[in-house]
Amino acid sequence: xxxVTQPEKLLSVFKGAPVELKCNYSYSGSPELFWYVQYSxxxxxxxxxHISRESIxxxxxxxxxxxxxxxxxxxxxxxxxxxxxxCALNGCRGNNRLAxxxxxQVVVIx
Amino acid sequence: SAVISQKPSRDICQRGTSLTIQCQVxxxxxxxFWYRQQPGQSLTLIATANQGxxxxxxxxxxxxKFPISRPNLTFSTLTVSNMSxxxxxxxxxxxxxxxxxxxxxxxxxxxxxx
Numbered sequence: 059x060x061x062v063t064q065p066e067k068l069l070s071v072f073k074g075a076p077v078e079l080k081c082n083y084s085y086s087g088s089p090e091l092f093w094y095v096q097y098s099x100x101x102x103x104x105x106x107x108h109i110s111r112e113s114i115x116x117x118x119x120x121x122x123x124x125x126x127x128x129x130x131x132x133x134x135x136x137x138x139x140x141x142x143x144x145c146a147l148n149g150c151r152g153n154n155r156l157a158x159x160x161x162x163q164v165v166v167i168x
Numbered sequence: 169s170a171v172i173s174q175k176p177s178r179d180i181c182q183r184g185t186s187l188t189i190q191c192q193v194x195x196x197x198x199x200x201f202w203y204r205q206q207p208g209q210s211l212t213l214i215a216t217a218n219q220g221x222x223x224x225x226x227x228x229x230x231x232x233k234f235p236i237s238r239p240n241l242t243f244s245t246l247t248v249s250n251m252s253x254x255x256x257x258x259x260x261x262x263x264x265x266x267x268x269x270x271x272x273x274x275x276x277x278x279x280x281x282x
Contacts, residue, residue, distance in 0.1 A: 062210075094273075101172075102211075102260065102273040144210065155201070155226070156271060158210040 060085050060149045064159035071135045072167045079130040079162045081119075081145035090148040091121055091128040092156070097141045105130075105143070115139070135166045170195055170263050172274035180280045181251055188247045189277045191261030196241035199264035201271070202234070206257045214259075217244040251281045 061084040071077050083089060093105040106114045108121040108128060119130045128145060145159040171194040181187050191200065200217040215236055216224040223236035238244040248255050261274040 101275045104270050104272075107270070155213050155216070156211075158212075160210040 060089070060147050060157040062145050062147050062157050062159035064143075064145055064162050066162055067160070068163045068165070070165045070167060073137055074134050077130075077132045077135045077139065077164065077166075079143050079145075079164070081128045081130065081159060083126050083128065083145075083147050085126075085147060085149045087149055088123075091119070092146040092148070093117070093119055093128075093130050094144040094146055094158075095141050096144070097138075102144070135164075137166050137168055140164055140166045169270075170197060170272045172261060172263060172272060174259075174261055174274040174277050176277060177275065178278040178280075180282060182282055183252055185251055186247055186249045187251065187279060188245050189259050189261075189279075191244045191246070191274055193242045193263050197263040198241070200238060200244045201262045201264075202236060202244070202246045203260040203262060203273075204257045205260065205276075211260065214246070217246075248279065251279075253281045255279065256281045 063082045065080055091108040094102050095105040096102045106119060117130055117132045119128050121128050142161050142163055144161045146156045148156050173192045175190045179187055202214040203211045204214050205211045213226050214229045214234055217236050217238040219238045219241055233249055235247045256279055258276045258278050260276045262271045264271055
């Protein structure tokens with residue numbers, strides 16, 4: 059079974075401080091991991107995926123298969139980073155059925 | 169990226185009634201999905217909408233409660249039948265972009281059942 063855990067529901071950080079959102083997953087095979095973001099009054103959108111290995115809006119995430127983690131990091135938080143962040147997993151390539159974590163509410167304090 | 173619209177954006181319904189939610193995409197897509205996000209919860213996949221055949225439902229969801237149609241590659245509907253307050257949720261349509269291997273989400277339909 060696929061399961062995604064995001065332990066912290068709410069994270070408040072000061073502007074300029076580092077941000078780290080934890081994501082752990084449970085899946086026996088080789089998963090595909092994603093981070094989705096939902097800004098206030100906007101739709102859910104893809105932030106980044108582990109396959110692309112790129113930095114989006116200053117965010118990076120590294121898949122650690124040993125620790126079954128895909129933590130999201132940004133060295134210097136900006137006010138516009140305030141949003142809900144969801145970690146998601148696709149375990150079965152080809153069917154694209156995403157399993158989501160419960161999400162993290164990030165509040166960046168000016 | 170695909171542009172997705174949903175109708176209605178929100179509704180308040182009485183117990184025992186049904187609501188049909190529409191999802192329209194501005195381009196042909198192979199895969200369309202319906203998710204539910206209950207208050208304080210994460211997104212849960214209800215079903216995959218298959219064009220020309222019956223939808224594929226996830227565990228815990230059945231066709232009688234959530235009938236789905238997908239008459240073509242740009243449109244799908246989800247009906248929430250015989251509603252109860254437990255069906256109060258945000259219902260989201262998503263589509264698969266095969267070029268980018270990315271799922272795009274619609275704006276969601278916020279449903280409140282009284």
